[in-house]
Amino acid sequence: DVVVHLAAQPGVRHALRDPFTYERTNVGGMLHVLEAVRRRSPPPRLVWASSSSVYGGNRRVPFAEPYRVDDPLSLYAATKRAGELLAHSYRHLFGLPAVGLRFFTVYGPWGRPDMAYWKFAEALLEGRPIEVYGSTAASRDMTYIDDIVDGVVAAVRRPVTDELLNLGDAEPVTLERLIATVERAVGRTARRVALSAQPGDVETTFADIARSGEVLGYSPKVRLDEGIPRFVEWLQGWRRGEG
Numbered sequence: 714d715v716v717v718h719l720a721a722q723p724g725v726r727h728a729l730r731d732p733f734t735y736e737r738t739n740v741g742g743m744l745h746v747l748e749a750v751r752r753r754s755p756p757p758r759l760v761w762a763s764s765s766s767v768y769g770g771n772r773r774v775p776f777a778e779p780y781r782v783d784d785p786l787s788l789y790a791a792t793k794r795a796g797e798l799l800a801h802s803y804r805h806l807f808g809l810p811a812v813g814l815r816f817f818t819v820y821g822p823w824g825r826p827d828m829a830y831w832k833f834a835e836a837l838l839e840g841r842p843i844e845v846y847g848s849t850a851a852s853r854d855m856t857y858i859d860d861i862v863d864g865v866v867a868a869v870r871r872p873v874t875d876e877l878l879n880l881g882d883a884e885p886v887t888l889e890r891l892i893a894t895v896e897r898a899v900g901r902t903a904r905r906v907a908l909s910a911q912p913g914d915v916e917t918t919f920a921d922i923a924r925s926g927e928v929l930g931y932s933p934k935v936r937l938d939e940g941i942p943r944f945v946e947w948l949q950g951w952r953r954g955e956g
Contacts (some may be wrong), residue, residue, distance in 0.1 A: 715869050718746045718761035721793075724827060725766065725913040728788040739792035743799055751807045760868045763797055763813035763877065765854065765918045766790035774885075775921035778815075778877050787913030801876060812873045814864060817881030817920045821858030821940060822947035830855070833892060834945050837899040838952070845888065847910030852885035852917045857935035857943075867929040875928055881920025882933045894937055898945040 722728075722738040743761070750759050768776040770784040785791040796813070803809040820830050836843045864880040886894075896902055925931040935943075 715758045715760060716746070716750050717865065717869060718743070718759060719865075721762060723764075723789065723825065725787040725789050726911055727827070728792075729912060732788050735788055735792045739789075740795045740799070743796040747799060747803045747809065747811075750811075751803055751809050756807070756809050758872070759800070759809065759811035760865065760873075761796070761800070761811065761813050763815045764790065764793040765815050765817040765879070765881065765920065766915075767794045767797065767815065768918065769915065774917060775883065775919040776879065777921040778875070778879060778924055786915055789913070797877060804876065810874075812868055812875055813877045814868060815877060815879045815881075815920075816861055817854040817856045817879065817918055819856050819858055819861050821944050822951075824858065824944070829888070830891060830895060830941065830944065831948070833895045833903065834899060834941075834948055837895065837901045837903055838949065840901075842904040842906050843892070844906050844908055845892070846908050847888075847914060849889035849892070850887055851910075851914070852887045852919070853891075854881040854884065854918045854920045855886045855891070855937055855940070856880065856882045856920075856933060857940035859935055860933040863934075864925065864929060864931045867931060871929060873928055875924065878925040878929065878931075879920040879922050880925060880931065881918075881922055882936070883920050883922045884936070885917055885919045886937050891937070891941075894941045895945070898942040 722735050728735050750756050767782045767790050769786045769790055800811040833843045861880055
């Protein structure tokens with residue numbers, strides 16, 4: 714009845730070193746999934762993971778689904794937008810029912826070790842300085858994994874007709890606030906190494922979740938001050954081999 718496609722090569726910075734992995738996984742991989750789904754009779758619904766990165770250089774916030782997304786600032790963003798266009802084409806050509814969920818900076822247990830919140834926590838636990846790229850006024854719509862899972866499950870259970878929906882926390886968090894929250898959760902003050910902003914990074918992300926609330930009943934519940942301590946507690950156990 715439903716295919717859920719969450720596989721991808723994520724991350725803005727790694728794409729600078731290995732661009733063809735992104736092309737093969739996020740574009741070629743998406744095409745393989747679309748072909749497999751459309752050849753079923755009748756075709757199942759497809760729920761798949763897009764990304765807030767597609768909003769790129771948008772200046773209007775919060776980011777709403779109808780906004781133009783033709784200004785990707787990273788190769789990763791371009792490949793995820795390509796996936797959205799492929800899904801749109803298959804909907805037009807074959808009537809394939811597909812909804813892309815634009816995830817906004819997902820964090821929490823079993824997350825990605827290359828993301829800032831993980832690197833900050835690990836450095837603090839080990840007594841190392843943290844690396845801070847660019848301005849600490851930059852912000853991200855940090856979304857706890859449990860809320861993302863709730864959104865995906867809702868999209869599976871409901872016959873969604875929208876092509877694209879945001880899944881975020883709808884509350885941008887500055888890098889300064891993120892650092893302070895990790896410091897409190899770990900119980901240590903960070904020594905900082907200031908570095909230049911990375912190519913492809915955007916100044917802010919901010920999800921408009923009105924539409925996903927309307928059609929999915931989506932309503933994020935875990936705020937940063939609760940989610941980061943949960944993550945740090947899990948990370949400490951995982952580092953002790955209790956994961």
